[in-house]
Amino acid sequence: MGGLQEALDFIPRYTGLTPVTFFTVVALVMGIYYLITSLLPPAPVKTPVVLPLPPPIQLGEVTLEELAAYNGSDPQKPLLMAIKAQIYDVSQSRAFYGPGGPYALFAGKDASRALAKMSFEENDLTGDIEGLSPYELEALTDWEYKFMSKYVKVGVIKPSAPESVQKEAPTAESEAVKSETPVESDAPVETETEKTVEPEPTAESEPAEEP
Secondary structure (H helix, E strand, C coil): CHHHHHHHHHHHHHHCCCHHHHHHHHHHHHHHHHHHHHHCCCCCCCCCCCCCCCCCCCCEEECHHHHHHHCCCCCCCCCEEEECCEEEECHHHHHHHCCCCCCHHHCCCECHHHHHHCCCCHHHCCCCCCCCCHHHHHHHHHHHHHHHHHCEEEEEECCCCCCCCCCCCCCHHHHHHHHHCCCCCCCCCCCCCCCCCCCCCCCCCCCCCCC
């Protein structure tokens, strides 16, 4: 109570107003301030300009090496990701799959195995789903349905040819070497010793000169 009384004595001493008058003036000033601010238009709120995403570009059939170029490192290219060799444009979820996002490792790859196992290991960032458990395959199917309903399919991954098929065809140079190889013949070859030596003509055998 002593502190409150000192405050009440302080008001008339330094303002020349009674405490009631002083608080009345303060209340009027605050009321006028709030009235004026309510009549003024609100300050404009600056909102970031978000440019619309370009329409998805159909790539058709591409290799895994070509798909890696769409991992978000180039902002001018769409952000792509594949599940079961089906490629989807996930540019609208760049916060998740773009650089710095929680699933950035999956971008530009076929991450079927990683999604099925919910793994972030480097050796699981592949489209190989051999050996997955039924539970993991079911989880992968759920991811596939989610991508099909949310994102646009823009292509497929080109299947790699088996190693047995990847044999080099004979080159023109090898064919030319083969054509230059001498062909063996069954005909007997005459040796130096087997050559017939013809006798030289003698004087008797020569015809006499005419007189």
